[in-house]
Amino acid sequence: MAGCRYRTRRRAPSRAVPKSLILVATDLGVLEATTSGGFRAIHQGLAGTGRISATGPWAREVAKRYRGEDMGIELTLTSSHPTFKLRPLTQAPTLNGGEGCFPSSIDDLVAHADAEEVYAECRAQIERIILWGISASNVSVRDGSAWYRPDLFDAVADLAEEFRLALAITPAASESRLGYDAYGLATARGVATIAQVIAAEEDLLATPSALIAFLEEWAPGAPEGITELPVAFSEDTPELRAYSERPEVYAAPLDLDIAEVRRLLGTHGIRLSSYRASTSPEINLPAR
Numbered sequence: 546m547a548g549c550r551y552r553t554r555r556r557a558p559s560r561a562v563p564k565s566l567i568l569v570a571t572d573l574g575v576l577e578a579t580t581s582g583g584f585r586a587i588h589q590g591l592a593g594t595g596r597i598s599a600t601g602p603w604a605r606e607v608a609k610r611y612r613g614e615d616m617g618i619e620l621t622l623t624s625s626h627p628t629f630k631l632r633p634l635t636q637a638p639t640l641n642g643g644e645g646c647f648p649s650s651i652d653d654l655v656a657h658a659d660a661e662e663v664y665a666e667c668r669a670q671i672e673r674i675i676l677w678g679i680s681a682s683n684v685s686v687r688d689g690s691a692w693y694r695p696d697l698f699d700a701v702a703d704l705a706e707e708f709r710l711a712l713a714i715t716p717a718a719s720e721s722r723l724g725y726d727a728y729g730l731a732t733a734r735g736v737a738t739i740a741q742v743i744a745a746e747e748d749l750l751a752t753p754s755a756l757i758a759f760l761e762e763w764a765p766g767a768p769e770g771i772t773e774l775p776v777a778f779s780e781d782t783p784e785l786r787a788y789s790e791r792p793e794v795y796a797a798p799l800d801l802d803i804a805e806v807r808r809l810l811g812t813h814g815i816r817l818s819s820y821r822a823s824t825s826p827e828i829n830l831p832a833r
Contacts, residue, residue, distance in 0.1 A: 578788075582778035617684060
């Protein structure tokens with residue numbers, strides 16, 4: 546659509562399946578603002594799933610507040626913010642950039658990362674979340690950084706399969722884009738995957754009216770299957786203003802009328818859902 550400012554990643558459905566939209570509250574554990582905002586969005590019924598970063602300074606706070614909400618794990622292998630840096634949980638020389646933190650770019654990660662160190666680091670992040678008593682339903686990789694090398698993809702896919710976690714990977718992770726068919730390999734393993742991730746510009750989601758307008762534009766062409774819309778729901782705090790030069794686009798519409806959203810989506814045969822409800826993996830127990 547001309548003038549459309551979001552990118553979609555979708556598959557061509559081979560059979561009729563329900564259409565679902567999962568609003569994912571991202572960056573839980575990264576900032577207190579996104580941790581509090583994410584839980585608020587979940588408890589209001591706006592976000593169906595939260596996603597925690599085990600390497601974030603507020604990750605332990607997520608575990609303290611957790612009361613059985615649907616949670617996913619965002620694996621961190623890069624840290625692109627110019628001053629707010631995240632560090633590995635493991636002793637991983639190839640995952641430490643020049644500042645002693647995760648590499649600042651995907652190119653740096655791809656050029657230097659050792660696949661065994663990536664596997665050990667990702668496993669440590671997953672196991673830390675489980676040790677804290679959080680029952681995770683899905684796993685993603687920040688910026689999709691692991692998809693750009695097949696051996697790094699294998700490290701993540703092995704863990705998703707072992708711990709029975711749905712993998713936030715779409716058909717866009719294809720041979721034409723990556724040089725190998727990451728999505729096809731994931732589905733061949735029997736790992737639950739999704740149809741689409743919507744990567745929207747933050748200002749399109751920053752107010753109730755903006756989000757409603759965004760969904761009105763997206764919904765008529767929604768694909769069959771599960772679509773994820775990640776949103777960094779945030780409280781407007783001094784911490785957030787120090788973190789971002791544009792804090793107003795982070796303060797997502799926590800006062801949105803969820804009934805209005807459900808009505809809008811329902812007219813197009815789309816239901817709001819969660820990863821737990823949509824994929825129902827047997828989680829946190831290694832596959833036998």
